[in-house]
Amino acid sequence: MGDLLRVSGRSKAFIHLTRCYLNAKDSIMKSIILSSIFALTCTAAWAEMPYAGYDRLTVSAAHRTSAVAASIWYPAKTATYRGLVGDNAVFKGTSAYVGAAVQDGKHPLVLLSHGSGGNMDTISWLSSGLALKGAMVLAVNHQGSTSGDSSPRRSTRLDERAQDLTAALDELLSDPYLAEHVDKNRITSLGFSLGGATALNLAGLRFDGDRYNEYCQGIGKSQADCVFLSKGGVDFSRMPAGFSKGVEDPRVSAVVAIDPGFTYAVDEQSLIKVQQPVLLINIGQEHLWKAADVGSDGSNLVGKLEDATYAVVKPGYHFTFLAECKPEGPAVLAAEKDDPVCDDPEGTDRAQIHTDILAEIARFLKL
Template identity: 40%
Template sequence: MPHHGADARVAIWYPPGAGGTPTLYADNPVFKGVEATLDADVAPGDFPVVLFSHGMGGTDRAQAWLASELANRGAIVVLVNHPNSTWGDFDMTEGVRHWTRAEDLSTALDMLIDDPVLGGHIDRSRIMAAGFSYGGWTALSLGGMTGNLEGIVGVCTAQIETMEACDMLLSDDVSMQTQKPETWNASYADPRVTLAAAIDPGFVWGLDNSDTAALVPGPLLIGLGDGQTRMSATNFVESGLVALLNGAHIVQLAPAFHFSAMPLCKPDAPAILEAEADDPVCTDPPGTDRVAVHSAIIEAIADTLGL
């Protein structure tokens, strides 16, 4: 990633042909892994591409469940670990520079197109930018939406007690309010992107019509939770974003909450996370079926891709 002056991990999932080595991927004491085959041949044909961006402090492994299913249905899925906002590589002073994440995905797409094997299997008419949480904003940005620094800082300042992460974003260390508007508000669209999908996207407050005018048509917005379980910072309805979009496909999933888009959890996961004073990412609202939530997300994105 030349714009970072650093390397970044990129995981590529694709429709498998013959051969390869079966493995359990992204398995750990907290999260259940997914079955994968390493280094299999590529199935014959041309496939849509999904450029996927993880959330703040996430990794490519966090949505391996989604990449695996989309690949099995006939998509190439490229997941990028964004420098400075990845688990184990977290510096939000740099990570708040949201445009670098869009540049990460564009660089990964360059790499994919130039790949001597996978590059010949790309359906250029179906290239989707997709993401979860902060990565949902990255996807919308790559699809043509532009930021509004004055708008988001104004909302964060007014609602710092109730808007998740605003206290961090406005802190002296991160200082979102001192970013340069001409950089924050510029377009980081990739003209090769034809589709966009965002799962509980961040930075959806304080936008206006000019910020959404160039977004690719028919974006998919997936919201998690309702009422008390809906995260304010990612509420694309209350923020007014949906009202700015024509032809958007809206999917609202409940019971659920923001972290229901994380992997399936093992039985001891809540106790492990509590002992480590980590986010309760495995404590879904009562009645939530995380398998069903994942299935609904997979179906919505697959439908948008025409799979």
């Protein structure tokens, strides 16, 4: 079916270009007018691509012993072949034109950070959606807190995650082809869950180990984050230095944090450093995770930041953010004794929640 779609996509492009050519050749006397129509019509056709462009990057990072895997999504100018990104036994994949040319002009850039145990491909719905709205999206897999390599102890080294994105940004801006399409004045850090903390970290926010210890000994003791870290033997009274390290990247001009982690541990003195506009999104209301609540009933991060916008999308809960599940997804997870990340609260339409989240982000970033 994939091969059939590839042929179909190319055929449509060929037919369209042929029509454009014939229309332009129809009358030599009207060549100037027709050439203008040709340019406008063909440009519009490429602007209406059904899929975003997609490619992979390998990032060399001084703080890592091996290369960081990264991907780039972007508005496509041409149709190559259709690839399916993030497709597996549990989650539906997202279609993309692999290696397509980038749409002309400069585009806002989003640096995307996945959550604990996640990866850049399982949230491709968001990368693709933003690219189709005109943004470029640079995502990475964070070693030590990604799928198949998720350690509670390594997940607390927040500085390494932020440095992954900084290194990826350096790599992108050194690429002679891709860099020319980046609007360097519109770079946003965006993250989900643990990635939300990473996105805020890049904007200058720091985290305090003592405050997190207090949280996990108190109201957070039974919450998912403290429980997960406890299982890995994390000593909350001795958090690693990287948990509190300042890793601000001055190139970041806006922040989006979705159900962000560690907000009860915010270093209050670092709040003044975050001068960029920030969009904070919580998923669900009745089923909102206490650990991710940034509203007045939670950590109240929204009330502490200088320039914060707050949105709640519902119904749903934390894992509703992940890709849509296949019908057999819940059974696969149950057989592996994994978290039931496909089981949304009653009445939840995961696809609609994704649409709502995308709309909030697009509105905030003026896409």
